[in-house]
Amino acid sequence: MLDILERVDPHSDRIDLLIELVDCLRPRRHQRGHAHAAVRTLTQLLRGNPAQAWALRSYLVTLLEKRRHTSLYSDIGILSNDGFFTELKRRVAWRLLPPALDDLYLSDALDQVLFAEEDHQWIRSVPDADWLALFDVVAGAPPPVDAAPDRARLVTTMGMLDAIRTLSCRVCALGLEPRLVHSYSEIEDFDSPFLMQNIEVNHYLDEYGRFLEGSIARPDDPRHLLVMLDQCENVVAKIRRNSLSFGTSVALTYVLVAITQSIGRLRKLLFLVDSSEGAEEQPAALPAAPEDQTGRRVSDSRALATVPPHAGAPPAPSARRAAALELAQELIEAHNTKYQVRGLVRDTIQLLARNVTENASRTGEHYIAESRAQLRGMFKAAAGAGFIVGFMAMFKILLSYLRAAPLVEAFLFSMNYSLGFMLVHMLRWTIATKQPAMTAQRIAAGLHSPDGRSIDFDSMAALVNKVFRTQIVAVLGNVIVAFPTALVIAIAYQQLMGHHLVTPDKALHLLHDIDPIHSPALFYAAIAGVWLFVAGLISGYYDNKALYTRMGQRVRQLRWLGTLLGVARRDRLSRYVENNLGGLMGNFFFGILLGTTGTVGYLLGLPLDIRHVTFSTANFATALVALDYRMSWQMAANAAAGVALIGAVNLLVSFNLALWVALRARNIRFTRSVMLLRALGRRFLHAPLDFFIGPRDADAIDVPFSSRGNK
Template sequence: MLATLERIDPQSDNIDLLVELVCHLRPRQRWVWQGQDDPAQAVRTLTQLLKGNPVQAWALRRYITTLLEKRRHTSLYSDIGILSNDGFVTELKNRITYRFLPPALDDLYLSDALDQLLYREDDYAWIRAVPDADWMALFDIIANAPPPEDATVGRARVVTLEGLLDAIRTLSCRVCALGLEPRLVHSYSQIENFDSPFLMQNIETNHYLDQYARYLAGDIERPDDARHLLVMLDQCQEVVLKIRRLALSTGTSVALTYLLVALQQSIDRLHKLLFLVDVHDEETATAPAPVPSTTLAPGPDGVLQPETALLSPQRLAAIALAEELIEAHNTKYQVRGLVRDNVDLLARNVTENASRTGEHYIAESRKDLRAMFGAASGAGFIVGFMALFKILLGYLRTPPLVEAFLFSMNYSLGFVVIHLMHFTVATKQPAMTAQRIAASLHRADNGRGLDVDRLAELVNKVFRTQMVAVLGNVLVAFPVAWAIAAGYNAITDKHLVDPIKALHLLNDIDPINSPALFYAAVAGVWLFVAGLISGYYDNKALYTRMGQRIQQLRGLRRLLGKERLARLGQYIEDNLGGLAGNFFFGILLGTTGTVGFLLGLPIDIRHITFSAANFATALVGLDYQMSWTQIANATAGVFLIGTVNLLVSFGLALWVALRARKIRFKRGILLLQALGRRFIGAPVDFFLGPKHRQLPPPDPATLKSSK
């Protein structure tokens, strides 16, 4: 470190020696900052070296000043850590490309100098590990180093301030442009009824910067404060929050989500830069008090001892911004951060639509349970015929891709018919009800805290509703498939399946000697994906105003009439998610086995309702010549397949819904205890539900106001 300091040329603008000096501060081993690899200790050592040698401290100061004077600062403050205007897809493509082949660097820009100085992706971590007081002590030693009599001081501070002011102007123009984007205005048309805060903040910014330029020129004593500008930025922030809330009911898109993220990042950066450049009046004492911070300094005997220093809020903000910029620079080519910031918001809206759909899959009373059983029974009846058609399609011996298409259409059209007739497939419920549970967690956590008892009540309702739906599917699909197989035998004097095929059907649902449970997990994943597809298309129908667009089709209007077309448009807007989810779910089920066969992978699907129907078909095909062991094994296989279907789809859907809402639920024991209390207190109601729908308790505030 000392040898590097001795080689510094104050007039040089070559960054190599500064890179070498940073390498001395950087820990030799990643993520190990103990003992000799403690970065804070290295920073303190450099501070003491410079404190003991003012000549080297001045040389380092003039060297850094030269580097800053020779480079442009604006892009560092206005671009790093903020999404570009290229859009999500282009930004994602660029990040993936730059991971393998980074762009060419230009020594003209300070942001590109960081690529040479802090080239490791984890540099921000060890920089954050050093206490703020240690960094500030090092900067003070360098900044306050006394110059020789014939030396020029340099303009580092002025250049940095000018870069900050230029970045403020750039960001303000960017916020104005993004705020007037047609997508944003389309999502919040009320903004056209009054002066746009995005436009007004740009006017206020230009006024503020003009005043600041006069202040720097010495024409005025101090510039106007940024109070009015901050008010405009707060109004811009409110518009962004309103659009995000409206997106829960009107839908969103990847482009709009990307726009909102970029807009939010620009507004946040503007706030930070304004705080740094704002000229505080020390006599008014309106600024927060300095924050004490403890660092280590050598005592009289040379031993390091605690030393308390005062860090002003602006100095702390400068350190925080520097650390933020370094982290954003180190991670600017990472795909994970881009996907997290954008897809989480989109997933929130998709799962929110799914949670509203999930409310239809939760029975509140025994009457609702009977209705659910009837809907599930209707679905079981149709699935019995779908299982028949699948067997018949298999007898055609068509090429694999043709067979996959036929199987997919059998599944897809069957599930769509089930949806059109308002029937219920039990395994479709978990992906929807999981979103509903996550939504209730979110509201409780942001309102009166997490109410475990109310959550247990909702989980109990979901549990018994799904159990009734499973029973409705299985108890009807089994006898329908049996009746079809037995009727075919009675009419044609032949079995629908021969004994070999029947044994093959039984082996497919064997939970011990076949990968049936793994295949059931694959089906559970597809159930989860179908739930996401359903939520995505519900969101798309709302965002694109699908119903209104359909009503504008003149050809259909002449064919159906205005009223019928209006009803059709409203139906498609309300049910597009359900129709698309069921259709694509059928394609996923129908193609999985063929894809596994073509790729030589052991991949297939098992579904509880179809497994029950195949069990009945095999029973007739073997002329009921089955041992009790085979019957028990097949029965266990059906219900284990159903359990895996439900657990996998429910678990994945709940995990995504919680992540989309940034919720970490860690009270599983309390939830189990609450469920146990409900079971002990009313075991019959736990499984069958209350006789009548229970109304929610009245709000005490409402009762008080009515009095």
């Protein structure tokens, strides 16, 4: 390190020595404390040799003067205007082959100095006080007698001012995007804050330029500009709230994230360049921790760097130094991760997932029975679905006799599943295993507090209890009706055709398929649980799409449909499509997933298949008839246990996956499950019967289940 300091040329703009110096600070593997010790050592060396400190300062100033700063402040860590998929494609390409570097730009110089993706980690691991001490030694180094005036602050300030102008133009352009105006049409009724903030920025920068020229003593504070930025953020917040009712899209979500990031960077730069009267004289009160673009609270240590002071409370010098250091660390981290695909997908999809799961949450309310009357309604709806599944199981067996080509057979199986599930949905009946993916979203919506401290565990336990008993009743409705339906179908087939629906060998194969011990039935049940979870997301996605694209209104605008069906029927169809598109598409794709899994496994030579509790029940009944009821009690018990375990795995896998995604979409980390279990235990001990069959109808809001809708 000392050798490098002795070789520093204060008038050179070559970056080689800076790369070597940073490499001395960079820790090697298994040397966690190396960076901390190295920074302190460098500080002591420079403090003991002021001439070397000045040479290093002059060298760094030369590097800054020879390079353009704007792109570093305006581009790094902020999404581009190209859209999600273009940015995704660019990051994938850059991940494989990074772009060429140009010594003309400071951002490219940063790429040469801090080239390792983990550099931001060790930089943040060094205490802020040590970094500030190092900067103070370099900045406070006494210059030689013949030294030229130092331009470091002016060069940095000019770069920030150019970045402020660039960011303001970007916010203005994004704020006038048609998709954003479409989602918040009220913005056309008054002057757009996105346009007005650009006017304020230009006025502020013009005045700041006169200040730098010496024409005025000080520029005005950016009070009006900050008000405009507040209004821009209010519009973004309103659009996000409206998206819960009117849907959203990847493109709109991308625009909202880009605007939020740009405004946040604008605030930080304005905070650092503010030279208004009192900006360096009055102490700043620590503002409340703000929210980032995903709704999370940032730590108090970052609040100064995130929220600039309002007029009347300008920043103290220490606050400005802390903000500058925080911005530098943020830029380094964003630079190190700028080629990562995971971060882009996470930040963009998180807001989209929140809206998709919110739609699923509202759907989940229809799958929760409040009283015994509603439980009876749920049982009837599940029984109707069990009746349909009995016929679907028969059709699948008959389709297998065609001995079609694998892909043709997969198509036939998929259509059998899809059309059957869609029929169940249109008859307002319910498949029990479809519920967890919806009810999990409803439970997640009930966890209001990110830290879990303000949750009403008694109310939460009541909701979980309702979900539990509703799910049990639904499964019983499916199974209790599917078994006799399949049994009657198998008997009727034998009477009409003169032979059984399946041969004894096929019957034994059906029983082996649901054997929980000697076959991978439970693993296949877990695969079906994953597809149930995916179907729930698909339902939420299309519910969101129906709202965002105004599907009902578009159907009502079809004149030929009005001529064909009549205006009244067309209007009813439009309302049905808008309210049920998610359910229909979720069931359709769920059927395709079930129908193709086995074929894909066969083609790839992988052990892939599905087991569904209701179909397993129907196959059990079909096998019982085919064996002429000659079945030992051990075989019957094994089959019954297999059906029960398959159902449990179906429900648990789909529920846990849906709950995990819903919690992640809401940034909830729920770690107090013991409190919830205790509350459930109290409810069970207080009223064991009500725990399983619900309260009496007089003790609950008696709304007939069918009147609530069953999406």
